[in-house]
Amino acid sequence: MNIQTIQDRAIALKNNRAFELFVVGVIIISALLVGAKTYAIPDAVSQMIVWLDVGITFLFLFEIIVRFIAEPNKKRFFHNGWNVFDTLVVVVSLIPIDNSDMALVGRLVRVFRVLRMVSIIPELRMLLNSLVRALPQLGYVVLLMFIIFYIYAAIGATFFAPINRELWGDITISMLTLFRVMTFEDWTDVMYETMKVYPLSWSFYLSFIFFTAFAFLNMVIGIVVNVLEDEHARERAEKDEEEGNASMNDLRDEIQELKSMITRLEQRGSSNQ
Incomplete structure (x- = not known):
């Protein structure tokens, strides 16, 4: 499989309406998980939320990679402020800082993941x-x-x-x-x-x-x-x-x-x- 074929498939996936709705659904679930953490919940549910959060983070990483591959001019990808914002949010979410002094930063970044809805939906943007x-x-x-x-x-x-x-x-x-x-x-x-x-x-x-x-x-x-x-x-x-x-x-x-x-x-x- 050559590079052009990979790029064509990435473009087709990026422009796919079902994939866009799937990403929007993941963002909504991510927002609900942030709200769920503010309640007193059992440890088992809390652990499940942690694993869901990890899975959502990797889904966001996959979506960013697809958008990057689909970009014809890779140098111009980060000229878009929303692409920079999405990348920073995903990268910071990948850093394991929940049990460190930067845990508050990690929680804030997860809250800002809701703003990715704006970068995904053209009308909101x-x-x-x-x-x-x-x-x-x-x-x-x-x-x-x-x-x-x-x-x-x-x-x-x-x-x-x-x-x-x-x-x-x-x-x-x-x-x-x-x-x-x-x-x-x-x-x-x-x-x-x-x-x-x-x-x-x-x-x-x-x-x-x-x-x-x-x-x-x-x-x-x-x-x-x-x-x-x-x-x-x-x-x-x-x-x-x-x-x-x-x-x-x-x-x-x-x-x-x-x-x-x-x-x-x-x-x-x-x-x-």
């Missing part, structure tokens, strides 16, 4: 990539929200501190109170308390909720949706480019075959003469 790409734009939205929080917290601390210092004693406590208002956690109790002294203070809370819970939330959703659409468009363009390259390669192969046939016919004709 696209969502996470879109969120990461949206972070620069979301940073300005967060900055503007902080400015709104600061202004309203200063106003609240100035007017409402004599009413309830536990909620409005200084600007930092006021910002925590405003976060409570923004998340609608018993915010009406806070409002009614200040309305006893300032009857029009309801406008303070309603305007703050409008700016933060409604306006800014819609801005965040709009940014994420736009970035997600751009990510879809980029993926479609890459897919079209790959299909175009594949078509060009097929056409080039056919032309090469035609040239070979013509050459053979010419050689046969000259030999007959």
Whole structure:
């Protein structure tokens, strides 16, 4: 069996839907085992979980090897951040550190194995990539929200501190109170308390909720949706480019075959003469 045959089989296995679902199932079982270890379980069950964990680790190692073999350009395999993450998680899981001072690290790595679901499922990977790409734009939205929080917290601390210092004693406590208002956690109790002294203070809370819970939330959703659409468009363009390259390669192969046939016919004709 030559190298090309091994690579073709690895590509076929990697693109196999059943194999992908099997890996997803193994990741889910791995997550359940991490949760099971947090309970008080008998020693026999604990030992069985340990052996299952070892088996899952080797299955992950096999899956990483298959993906590496299926990669046409081996040097570019580790240019993908998810491939690096998956490899590190699997390699660290193979190190026997459960009974050492690094046991906590081993447990944390096993928890992070759940994130491999993102690297396996393209849709989840696209969502996470879109969120990461949206972070620069979301940073300005967060900055503007902080400015709104600061202004309203200063106003609240100035007017409402004599009413309830536990909620409005200084600007930092006021910002925590405003976060409570923004998340609608018993915010009406806070409002009614200040309305006893300032009857029009309801406008303070309603305007703050409008700016933060409604306006800014819609801005965040709009940014994420736009970035997600751009990510879809980029993926479609890459897919079209790959299909175009594949078509060009097929056409080039056919032309090469035609040239070979013509050459053979010419050689046969000259030999007959």
